Amino acid sequence: MSAPRLFVAGATGYTGRSLVEVACARGIEVVAHVRPDSARLDQWRARFEGLGATVDASPWTTEAITTTLAQHQPTHVFGLLGTTRARAGQGLGSAVPETYEAVDYGLTAMLIDAAVPLTPAPRFVYLSAAGVTPTTRNAYLAARARVEAKLAASALDYVIARPGLITGDDRDEARTGERVGAVVMQGLSALGKVAGFGRALHRRYATMTGAQLAAGLLTCTLQSDGDEPECRGRVLTLEAGTLHDAAT
Numbered sequence: 001m002s003a004p005r006l007f008v009a010g011a012t013g014y015t016g017r018s019l020v021e022v023a024c025a026r027g028i029e030v031v032a033h034v035r036p037d038s039a040r041l042d043q044w045r046a047r048f049e050g051l052g053a054t055v056d057a058s059p060w061t062t063e064a065i066t067t068t069l070a071q072h073q074p075t076h077v078f079g080l081l082g083t084t085r086a087r088a089g090q091g092l093g094s095a096v097p098e099t100y101e102a103v104d105y106g107l108t109a110m111l112i113d114a115a116v117p118l119t120p121a122p123r124f125v126y127l128s129a130a131g132v133t134p135t136t137r138n139a140y141l142a143a144r145a146r147v148e149a150k151l152a153a154s155a156l157d158y159v160i161a162r163p164g165l166i167t168g169d170d171r172d173e174a175r176t177g178e179r180v181g182a183v184v185m186q187g188l189s190a191l192g193k194v195a196g197f198g199r200a201l202h203r204r205y206a207t208m209t210g211a212q213l214a215a216g217l218l219t220c221t222l223q224s225d226g227d228e229p230e231c232r233g234r235v236l237t238l239e240a241g242t243l244h245d246a247a248t
């Protein structure tokens with residue numbers, strides 16, 4: 001396989017910015033996507049280009065995203081996007097409505113559709129969440145379940161990561177409150193039914209920092225020796241503070 005070239009959608013997020021940093025530090029080629037209507041576009045450009053990444057500010061339209069993926073020919077596409085209800089009232093200026101349907105599902109689905117026609121096909125790495133099931137009634141988790149189903153129905157080689165809470169001293173907790181609530185409540189519900197509740201809860205829903213998650217994602221989805229295992233359908237969950245293949 002050729003040298004990795006990552007296309008990171010959601011590069012400005014807590015996880016995304018760490019992924020760009022960790023990958024650049026490892027000498028991996030990175031294209032960091034920043035929405036063109038970001039009030040901080042110039043700051044993100046300076047930060048990411050300073051790390052050695054290329055910044056892509058294509059608008060979130062099917063035509064533009066399809067064109068830019070065809071131009072960059074990434075080996076790996078990372079979908080690290082997500083909104084919160086709190087963002088809707090923050091006047092962040094995105095052309096895309098701050099809803100789970102439009103962002104969490106809609107933009108990720110657009111990215112998947114843009115990746116499918118590429119030759120060679122890239123590996124798609126999707127940041128889902130702990131607690132996702134096909135039948136969940138939680139809107140946040142349901143959007144993730146739909147993305148996972150879309151990936152499974154696609155021809156792409158893909159990896160799904162379902163971490164618990166992603167947090168650390170370096171993040172704005174207010175924006176993540178509802179995600180934390182969704183993940184924890186789903187986890188309590190699921191794990192309350194099994195023995196060893198406390199220990200299992202700790203292992204699967206322990207927090208990770210963005211940097212820990214980014215390093216784990218890279219390790220699980222890139223092999224430095226060029227001998228990559230078959231990844232199609234691989235699902236990673238958090239166990240004892242690191243990402244592991246989910247038990248089937």
Ligand SMILES: NC(=O)c1ccc[n+]([C@@H]2O[C@H](COP(=O)([O-])OP(=O)(O)OC[C@H]3O[C@@H](n4cnc5c(N)ncnc54)[C@H](OP(=O)(O)O)[C@@H]3O)[C@@H](O)[C@H]2O)c1
Binds near residue numbers: 082087180
């Ligand atoms: N945080 C957690 O505990 C947790 C746990 C499990 C899974 N997850 C999932 O993992 C993913 C990344 O999480 P995170 O905490 O790193 O996210 P985050 O810091 O909130 O970043 C979200 C990203 O999505 C982009 N985005 C949001 N609304 C947008 C819109 N309307 N138009 C265009 N881009 C938009 C943001 O772009 P701008 O910066 O330009 O606004 C940013 O790059 C999300 O899908 C999240 O749900 C999170």
